[in-house]
Amino acid sequence: xxxxxxIARIAGVSTSTVSHVINNSRFVSxxxxxxIEKVINELNYxxxxxxxxxxxxxxxxxxxxxxxxxxxxxxxxxxxxxxxxEHHNYHLILxxxxxxxxxxxxxLIRLLRKQVDGLLLMCAEPQDFAPEVMANIQLPMVVxxxxxxxxxxxxxxxxxxxxxxxxxxxxLDAGYREIAIITGELSKPLAENRLAGxxxxxxxxxxxxxxxxIVESHFHYQGGIEAAQALLALAQPPRAIFAxxxxxxxxxxxxxxxxxxxxPQDMAVIGYDNIEIxxxxxxxxxxxxxxxxxxxxxxxxxxxxxxxxxxxxxxxILLTPELVVRExx
Numbered sequence: 391x392x393x394x395x396x397i398a399r400i401a402g403v404s405t406s407t408v409s410h411v412i413n414n415s416r417f418v419s420x421x422x423x424x425x426i427e428k429v430i431n432e433l434n435y436x437x438x439x440x441x442x443x444x445x446x447x448x449x450x451x452x453x454x455x456x457x458x459x460x461x462x463x464x465x466x467x468x469x470x471x472x473x474x475x476e477h478h479n480y481h482l483i484l485x486x487x488x489x490x491x492x493x494x495x496x497x498l499i500r501l502l503r504k505q506v507d508g509l510l511l512m513c514a515e516p517q518d519f520a521p522e523v524m525a526n527i528q529l530p531m532v533v534x535x536x537x538x539x540x541x542x543x544x545x546x547x548x549x550x551x552x553x554x555x556x557x558x559x560x561x562l563d564a565g566y567r568e569i570a571i572i573t574g575e576l577s578k579p580l581a582e583n584r585l586a587g588x589x590x591x592x593x594x595x596x597x598x599x600x601x602x603x604i605v606e607s608h609f610h611y612q613g614g615i616e617a618a619q620a621l622l623a624l625a626q627p628p629r630a631i632f633a634x635x636x637x638x639x640x641x642x643x644x645x646x647x648x649x650x651x652x653x654p655q656d657m658a659v660i661g662y663d664n665i666e667i668x669x670x671x672x673x674x675x676x677x678x679x680x681x682x683x684x685x686x687x688x689x690x691x692x693x694x695x696x697x698x699x700x701x702x703x704x705x706x707i708l709l710t711p712e713l714v715v716r717e718x719x
Contacts, residue, residue: 392433392435394408396433400432400433401429407426411427448697449481449506449507451482451504452475452480452482452693453482453501453508453509453510454471454482454483454484454509455486455498455501455510455511456485456514457512461610462636462637462665463682466682467534467535470682471686471690474691480507480690508529508693508697509527509530510531510689511532511533512534513533530693530696531696532689533546533547534546534547538578544693544705544706545706546709547580547685547709549708549709550581551584551587552711553711554583554584554586554590554634555588555590556711557588558587558591561630561660561719566630568626568628568629568630569588569603570605570630571588571603571604571631571633571634572605572614572617572631572632572633573585574607588632605621610637610638611641611644612641614639618642619645622645629657629658630658630659631659636663636677637663638661638662639677640661653673659676660678661678663677663682664680675718676713676719678714679711681710684709
């Protein structure tokens with residue numbers, strides 16, 4: 391594993407200069423900085439090599455890493471995270487990987503150079519991240535909702551199986567029997583859980599499930615459009631759609647509008663997340679409310695607690711979703 395001495399020797403500079411570049415602790419000319427960073431990249435001097443050893447003191451700064459997503463749910467969670475960080479007198483540095491594995495590595499290095507006290511992680515969609523990039527990070531970490539790799543981190547998430555059950559049961563209780571579900575990527579545990587909730591609601595009422603009405607898609611608008619178009623093209627289309635996110639549901643609204651269908655007269659729709667715009671759609675969208683403020687509050691509080699007492703056992707904190715009924719079914 392490369393060390394700062396190796397970088398200094400190859401770059402032809404002192405170890406202290408390398409340290410100043412890594413920690414951003416003193417001015418170093420742009421030319422010298424580029425030279426040193428080039429060697430850092432060539433030697434694959436990753437965050438796992440930086441680890442906790444670079445931290446000299448607490449900085450009251452938290453890093454938050456979010457992977458790319460057009461889902462407004464994440465923006466709303468971030469807004470609450472910023473508010474709770476400010477409440478606890480912590481500064482937040484927010485970075486977005488834009489779905490790029492190289493960006494993940496670079497952003498982690500930058501956050502560690504800023505000597506953040508801990509990391510908040512949110513994964514929007516499955517990404518092709520190399521496991522070794524985060525394998526040996528020694529900072530306290532909290533995962534909000536989901537992260538695709540097992541980490542030594544606390545996890546704050548909602549009871550997604552219950553959420554899927556609540557949405558489906560509401561449609562069944564309203565008299566619908568021909569109910570389709572548009573899922574996000576089923577490689578995400580929360581998508582699998584919401585699908586399990588859908589199936590449980592059917593099983594409770596001893597009703598059959600049609601396999602063609604379970605459509606795997608993506609957690610974004612276009613995924614909702616394409617999945618809804620596929621359902622409408624069936625010989626026997628459903629009468630209701632449970633969309634696993636409000637972004638998917640917005641795509642469903644668009645596809646139904648294009649097809650000349652009315653909501654809920656021709657097709658009932660329930661979404662998931664209860665993003666702010668859901669109440670302003672026409673008709674207003676019924677949605678399973680993810681407790682975004684509580685997710686953010688619990689994540690910030692848990693990370694600060696982990697920073698103060700790093701030896702405490704990891705926690706898996708499960709929050710309860712609720713169905714918000716509007717006029718879409």
